[in-house]
Amino acid sequence: MVNGPAALLSVDRVSVGYTDRLAVRSVSLDVRPGEFVALTGPNGAGKTTLLRAILGLLPIREGEVRVLGTRLADLDIRQRAQRMAWLPQEEHPQDNVRLLDYVLFGRYAHVPPFYSENTDDYARARDALRAVGLWDRRASGIWEVSGGERQRVLLARALAQDAPILLLDEPTAHLDIASQLELIGRLVRLCRESSRCVIAALHDLNLAARFSDRIVVLSRGRLAQDGPPEDVLSTGLLREVWDVDAELRRDPRSGLPYLIPVLPREVVRTTPAERRLGPVHVVGGGGAASDTLRTLAGHGYRLTAGVLPLFDTDSETAAELGIPAALEVPFAPLGLEARAENRRLLEGARAIVVAPFAIGPSNLANLEDLRAFVATRPSFLLRTASLSERDFTEGRAGAIVRELLSGGAIALEEPAQLEARLREALTKSVPDPA
Amino acid sequence: MTGVPAEPRPSETPERASTTVHRIARSPLGRLAPLVIGLFVLGVLSCFLGDVAIPARVVLGTLLEHAFGAIVPISPCAGTTLSSTECYVYQTIVWTNYVPEVLLGVLVGAALGVSGAALQGTFRNPLADPFLLGLSSGAAFGASLIFVFHLGIQDAQWTLPLFAFAGAMLSGGVVLLAARSPRSSVTTLLLTGVAMSSFFSALLILTLLYNPNGNLQVSFWLLGGLEGATWNQVAIVFSGVLVAGSILALYGRALNLLQLGSDVAQSLGVDARQTRIRVMLLASFVTAVAVAFAGVIGFVGLIAPHVVRRVAGYDYRIVLTGAAVVGAIFVVGSRDLALLFFPGIEVPVGVPMAFVGALFFLYLLYRRPGPAGEGSGW
Numbered sequence: 001m002v003n004g005p006a007a008l009l010s011v012d013r014v015s016v017g018y019t020d021r022l023a024v025r026s027v028s029l030d031v032r033p034g035e036f037v038a039l040t041g042p043n044g045a046g047k048t049t050l051l052r053a054i055l056g057l058l059p060i061r062e063g064e065v066r067v068l069g070t071r072l073a074d075l076d077i078r079q080r081a082q083r084m085a086w087l088p089q090e091e092h093p094q095d096n097v098r099l100l101d102y103v104l105f106g107r108y109a110h111v112p113p114f115y116s117e118n119t120d121d122y123a124r125a126r127d128a129l130r131a132v133g134l135w136d137r138r139a140s141g142i143w144e145v146s147g148g149e150r151q152r153v154l155l156a157r158a159l160a161q162d163a164p165i166l167l168l169d170e171p172t173a174h175l176d177i178a179s180q181l182e183l184i185g186r187l188v189r190l191c192r193e194s195s196r197c198v199i200a201a202l203h204d205l206n207l208a209a210r211f212s213d214r215i216v217v218l219s220r221g222r223l224a225q226d227g228p229p230e231d232v233l234s235t236g237l238l239r240e241v242w243d244v245d246a247e248l249r250r251d252p253r254s255g256l257p258y259l260i261p262v263l264p265r266e267v268v269r270t271t272p273a274e275r276r277l278g279p280v281h282v283v284g285g286g287g288a289a290s291d292t293l294r295t296l297a298g299h300g301y302r303l304t305a306g307v308l309p310l311f312d313t314d315s316e317t318a319a320e321l322g323i324p325a326a327l328e329v330p331f332a333p334l335g336l337e338a339r340a341e342n343r344r345l346l347e348g349a350r351a352i353v354v355a356p357f358a359i360g361p362s363n364l365a366n367l368e369d370l371r372a373f374v375a376t377r378p379s380f381l382l383r384t385a386s387l388s389e390r391d392f393t394e395g396r397a398g399a400i401v402r403e404l405l406s407g408g409a410i411a412l413e414e415p416a417q418l419e420a421r422l423r424e425a426l427t428k429s430v431p432d433p434a
Numbered sequence: 435m436t437g438v439p440a441e442p443r444p445s446e447t448p449e450r451a452s453t454t455v456h457r458i459a460r461s462p463l464g465r466l467a468p469l470v471i472g473l474f475v476l477g478v479l480s481c482f483l484g485d486v487a488i489p490a491r492v493v494l495g496t497l498l499e500h501a502f503g504a505i506v507p508i509s510p511c512a513g514t515t516l517s518s519t520e521c522y523v524y525q526t527i528v529w530t531n532y533v534p535e536v537l538l539g540v541l542v543g544a545a546l547g548v549s550g551a552a553l554q555g556t557f558r559n560p561l562a563d564p565f566l567l568g569l570s571s572g573a574a575f576g577a578s579l580i581f582v583f584h585l586g587i588q589d590a591q592w593t594l595p596l597f598a599f600a601g602a603m604l605s606g607g608v609v610l611l612a613a614r615s616p617r618s619s620v621t622t623l624l625l626t627g628v629a630m631s632s633f634f635s636a637l638l639i640l641t642l643l644y645n646p647n648g649n650l651q652v653s654f655w656l657l658g659g660l661e662g663a664t665w666n667q668v669a670i671v672f673s674g675v676l677v678a679g680s681i682l683a684l685y686g687r688a689l690n691l692l693q694l695g696s697d698v699a700q701s702l703g704v705d706a707r708q709t710r711i712r713v714m715l716l717a718s719f720v721t722a723v724a725v726a727f728a729g730v731i732g733f734v735g736l737i738a739p740h741v742v743r744r745v746a747g748y749d750y751r752i753v754l755t756g757a758a759v760v761g762a763i764f765v766v767g768s769r770d771l772a773l774l775f776f777p778g779i780e781v782p783v784g785v786p787m788a789f790v791g792a793l794f795f796l797y798l799l800y801r802r803p804g805p806a807g808e809g810s811g812w
Contacts, residue, residue, distance in 0.1 A: 081703030109703030
């Protein structure tokens with residue numbers, strides 16, 4: 001990131017605002033061709049102020065902005081417009097301007113003063129409108145298109161402006177999820193396919209992590225973080241800058257980080273039935289419990305799990321679903337700590353489900369520890385795969401399973417029955433508070 | 435005419451638009467053509483109206499003689515019972531009174547129309563107008579000073595517009611300052627203009643009453659008048675309006691962008707502040723030239739741009755020119771109405787205009803806001 005092509009935009013220790021109340025304090029930032037930089041931070045952190053100062057719409061108090069190597073102060077307004085295009089959060093056109101004319105506005109800085117647009121300007125406006133997929137609506141008025149389409153028109157205008165630097169202020173703030181993804185996708189492709197760069201103020205950290213090459217975090221006007229999403233996003237950052245507790249997860253498909261805010265229990269939406277159902281403790285490992293965890297979570301059960309090997313499918317699933325689990329290093333005998341944690345979870349559980357996991361000497365303790373609990377809690381052993389095929393303990397596992405069954409556990413051949421049986425058992429055994 | 439949609443609908447792609455004639459007629463410039471033709475016809479017909487009833491034949495003859503006399507010999511009074519003296523007097527009245535009056539009306543209307551359109555564009559506000567923003571009253575006050583204090587009276591025809599311009603800038607400067615304040619809104623801006631207008635009207639009345647000669651008509655300055663127009667005045671107003679009006683018309687593209695808000699306009703390359711100051715200066719100048727010779731005629735600059743927008747769309751490159759044409763129609767039409775409905779009484783040209791204008795102003799105030807919602811001042 002340090003070496004590479006020359007920066008298109010270079011912000012050097014820039015402060016904006018009044019001396020006693022600086023909105024942006026000594027922020028430095030270099031943006032290179034092809035980079036998509038997400039500018040983020042809480043409300044009032046100075047994102048918009050910084051963007052407007054870069055555009056020359058606000059006076060810079062200290063420091064310097066260089067655009068393609070030239071000091072901002074040495075560029076007149078037309079030259080700035082030829083180098084930087086801006087997409088405001090929203091615009092209030094006074095007239096119902098035809099979309100093609102609206103895009104043509106982007107050519108202003110390229111037409112000599114007091115001249116009219118020539119055929120080349122029209123061609124560029126047409127191309128830009130085609131690029132955002134609105135050519136068919138070129139004769140529509142700007143008042144007649146939806147919010148998402150309007151942002152696309154603004155993007156087309158910025159494209160027609162033909163500036164290497166694109167500054168966006170919350171471009172997705174008023175858009176529905178489909179339009180958000182669509183707009184950001186276009187911007188990312190634009191970055192990849194041309195040598196332009198994009199700096200976008202984005203509220204949505206997960207959107208930022210998903211699409212940007214770099215995340216820049218502003219906090220109270222200062223630069224708090226600047227780096228690739230996987231380095232920048234952390235629960236600590238969220239607590240420090242946003243004052244929000246969050247869990248950091250990884251998208252299993254892209255491997256990209258994302259954050260889930262932890263809400264106080266009283267504000268999480270639950271139904272009385274969901275509050276009654278659980279916790280259910282699921283014993284598994286090696287992926288045998290994943291389906292069960294997902295199904296039960298989908299039905300609104302509160303779940304715990306254990307002891308699961310770290311990094312295997314079951315533990316990833318548990319993490320993804322936010323299920324507390326006792327964990328152990330893979331391919332090692334279950335340690336005392338993990339077993340103690342598992343027993344603690346079993347203690348708190350109101351029902352037990354044993355997934356058809358493969359049993360070896362290292363995880364036999366998972367079965368052994370159940371003996372103390374099956375008598376007092378409804379317990380279900382899923383037997384979709386026969387025990388002999390997954391018993392690698394020379395029969396010791398079989399003996400414990402028989403012991404569990406005689407102790408009150410119920411064997412289920414059909415996983416589809418599990419939910420109904422669990423619900424039945426839990427609703428019967430617990431007196432309804434109502 | 436008002437119900438015509440501004441642009442072809444999407445279903446009618448340009449390729450399928452029926453004929454070339456059709457296309458030209460539907461283009462913004464094509465829509466202005468009937469207005470220009472209308473102005474010409476109205477202008478010619480207006481020369482037949484005046485304080486003195488003159489046989490239409492003589493008026494027509496006089497006009498034709500001056501237009502084509504060099505090519506074809508025309509005798510305006512041939513075939514009438516008029517004596518040669520009467521004929522001469524009538525011809526003189528037509529050519530030295532009526533025609534300059536009408537032409538001055540055309541120029542003053544054009545000046546006020548283009549000025550109103552430019553102000554509405556810069557202030558992003560459909561209620562801006564040289565009269566409501568106090569430019570006209572300021573100009574009238576400035577012009578009146580010449581007579582009261584005998585300043586440059588020898589060359590009054592040339593110094594009048596300059597004094598009027600100074601007066602207009604006094605008033606315009608205050609409005610510009612008010613507009614720059616961060617707390618300014620559409621309302622405060624207009625009210626500042628209204629305050630300036632009243633203030634300078636009061637000053638104007640004071641100076642007119644103070645005037646020891648007593649040869650200035652209060653009604654002329656407050657409500658406008660075209661009577662007494664001379665060819666000399668027409669020439670001065672023509673040069674002023676042509677030069678400043680043409681420069682103003684070149685700001686069409688910048689004004690189009692200013693409609694998106696100053697910040698957006700600036701990000702697209704328009705120097706919003708500079709454009710505003712220059713347009714304000716030019717609009718003040720154009721207004722001052724008009725007011726210096728025709729007094730204060732209100733509402734022309736307010737209504738003309740709205741009519742053009744209805745007819746020819748939003749593009750300020752068209753609106754500025756079109757507002758000049760419509761403004762000219764209004765002022766000349768207003769003169770004709772005054773002469774037709776109040777014969778024998780010298781009703782100032784601003785009176786019929788005010789009747790129409792005040793009603794239209796109310797309509798603008800109380801109509802439903804457009805989809806863009808409330809305008810946000812600058």
